Every structure is written in structure tokens, then in C-alpha cells.
Amino acid sequence: MRIRATVATATAAALSAALAVAALAAPAAGADQDDSATTFSNIDVNHDWQDYTVGVDAATKRLIPISATVSDPAGVKSVSIELTHGEDPETADGFMNAPARCHKINEITSYCEALLTANPKVNLRSNALAGLWYLNFVATDGDGNVTRADGIDNVFFASVKRTTYMTQTDATPEPVKKGKNLTVKAQMTVASWETNKNVPLVGHQLLLQYRKGTSGPFKTLKKVKTDRNGWATATVQATADGAYRYTFEGTKLTMPAAGWTDYVDVK
Incomplete structure (x- = not known):
């Protein structure tokens, strides 16, 4: 040989x-x-x-x-x-x-x-x-x-x-009056191979996105970093009926993820 x-x-x-x-x-x-x-x-x-x-x-x-x-x-x-x-x-x-x-x-x-x-x-x-x-x-x-x-x-x-995971995006209050503030939240977790559990993803940038109505592309409103518990929280002004979501683009070490949208009715 x-x-x-x-x-x-x-x-x-x-x-x-x-x-x-x-x-x-x-x-x-x-x-x-x-x-x-x-x-x-x-x-x-x-x-x-x-x-x-x-x-x-x-x-x-x-x-x-x-x-x-x-x-x-x-x-x-x-x-x-x-x-x-x-x-x-x-x-x-x-x-x-x-x-x-x-x-x-x-x-x-x-x-x-x-x-x-x-x-x-x-x-x-x-x-x-x-x-x-x-x-x-x-x-x-x-x-x-x-x-x-x-x-x-x-x-x-x-x-x-x-792998990473994101909870459903939650925008409150609902419904909301036009011109009033909305608080939009979501939590990110990431797989820990050391503990064999999902743990908070801390200090990573998420994109808060909005889509007017029920169709069409999403527009990025803000870039928000997760806190020590993996939560991203942002305040935006309600302008029209539409859907909000957070997305995570991933890194060299972690997978991307996106949260389910929350549709908000603006009065």
C-alpha cells in the first residue's frame, strides 16, 4: 500500500x-x-x-x-x-x-x-x-x-x-390610536452545547421591521440590541395598520432567526 x-x-x-x-x-x-x-x-x-x-x-x-x-x-x-x-x-x-x-x-x-x-x-x-x-x-x-x-x-x-430561536414579536397596546407609541418586544435564545439548553442571546443586534397593511415588503425601522435576558425592546409611533417583526441576521457562529409578526390595528 x-x-x-x-x-x-x-x-x-x-x-x-x-x-x-x-x-x-x-x-x-x-x-x-x-x-x-x-x-x-x-x-x-x-x-x-x-x-x-x-x-x-x-x-x-x-x-x-x-x-x-x-x-x-x-x-x-x-x-x-x-x-x-x-x-x-x-x-x-x-x-x-x-x-x-x-x-x-x-x-x-x-x-x-x-x-x-x-x-x-x-x-x-x-x-x-x-x-x-x-x-x-x-x-x-x-x-x-x-x-x-x-x-x-x-x-x-x-x-x-x-441554532437560535425568537419568540413571537409582541406590540402593545392593541389596538392603538394613530400617533401614539407602541412598545415592540421579542426574546432571543441560542443553543448552548455546554449546558444542552437554550440560553438568552445577549448583546446581539436585531432588526425591528414593519410592513404596512397585509402584504408587501418589510422596512427596517430600528436596530436593537438584546439585553442580558435576550429581550429586544423598542418604541415606535403608530402610523397605520400593519405588521411588526424582529429578525436576526445571524453571525459566523450562530444561525439567523425571525419572529412571527404581530399585526396592529391603528384607530
Whole structure:
């Protein structure tokens, strides 16, 4: 067996180690050998949803589908897929992996898909693991040669984020006289992988939006930060019948969310 590395974002040390292993495992001079590394194309993470973004709840595991078209002149024997929190798999502080199921397309090409499990009770027990995870493939061809591919084809990550939740937007008083003030509130919570509960989302910006009548686009009225209990509270002047809502655009670590609208009758 020979180990072959296809590396786009590997460190120099990791590359040197891979080449050293390959040299030790090389076949005798004159033996037939396939020197071409296995190739990977049509890579898809979580069905390409929002740039490979995956939201994980506080206490519920989440399956992450990852697939690729895999080719090698000697055929494809097996493929495994990894996600690591940290660019170098040797020093990563988070790890997920699973064997892929491969369906043969022709003698040299297979379609391979794996379901990796993100579990707050097993491999996501810290909120610090939210964010960028690197994608790695390990393939064995029909001759037993192994190719490791890290960060290939510029599709080398998944964004694993904490899910967020928002209560229904509540505008009071209702009904309200035209020109009078309305107080509009909503509460945000976020999944904590450490406590396996939803906790207040503190100090994050929400957009207070308004839509006149019952149809048409929403207009942003104010930007409001959540307090220590996750509440966003704003005061606006009632002008006409319409719906109010809060929305959260999300961050690099948290998913977006939107509250149900509250329709206000203005007298």
C-alpha cells in the first residue's frame, strides 16, 4: 500500500510526514504502479445549503450529508470523510468522521456520500467549537493505494453553527390610536452545547421591521440590541395598520432567526 497526499491547505510538517510515509510504503523498483492520486469533484456539503452551513440544536444530534464524485485509474475501493475543527487534523480540537457509501458509476469513478454526526453530547460539548470546520477525504483505490485530500477544490469547510430561536414579536397596546407609541418586544435564545439548553442571546443586534397593511415588503425601522435576558425592546409611533417583526441576521457562529409578526390595528 502507498499513501498519496493531495493537499491544498496542509502545513509543511504534515506534507513532509505524508511524503515520508509514502516513501517507506513504496513498491519495489520496476513494479507496476499507479502514481496518480485519487481525484475528487462535485463536492457537496449539507446539500449546498447556505454555503455549507449546518445548524445544531442544544441537545439533539444532527446528521451532515457530504458527498463527492471520486475517480482513480485503479477504481475506488473505499472512501471516508472527516470534518475537523482546526486546519491541521493532527492538532484539531474537534473531529467528526464517517465511512462513505460509494455507488459505482463506471470502472474508475464512484459517487460517494457519508452522513457525519454532530452531537452536542459527544463531539460538540463546547460552544467554542462553533464556526469553521475543515473537510478532509481519505480514499483507497482498487490497488490499495491511499490518497488523503485536505481542503480540495476550494470546498474545504462546513460552517457548524449554534441554532437560535425568537419568540413571537409582541406590540402593545392593541389596538392603538394613530400617533401614539407602541412598545415592540421579542426574546432571543441560542443553543448552548455546554449546558444542552437554550440560553438568552445577549448583546446581539436585531432588526425591528414593519410592513404596512397585509402584504408587501418589510422596512427596517430600528436596530436593537438584546439585553442580558435576550429581550429586544423598542418604541415606535403608530402610523397605520400593519405588521411588526424582529429578525436576526445571524453571525459566523450562530444561525439567523425571525419572529412571527404581530399585526396592529391603528384607530
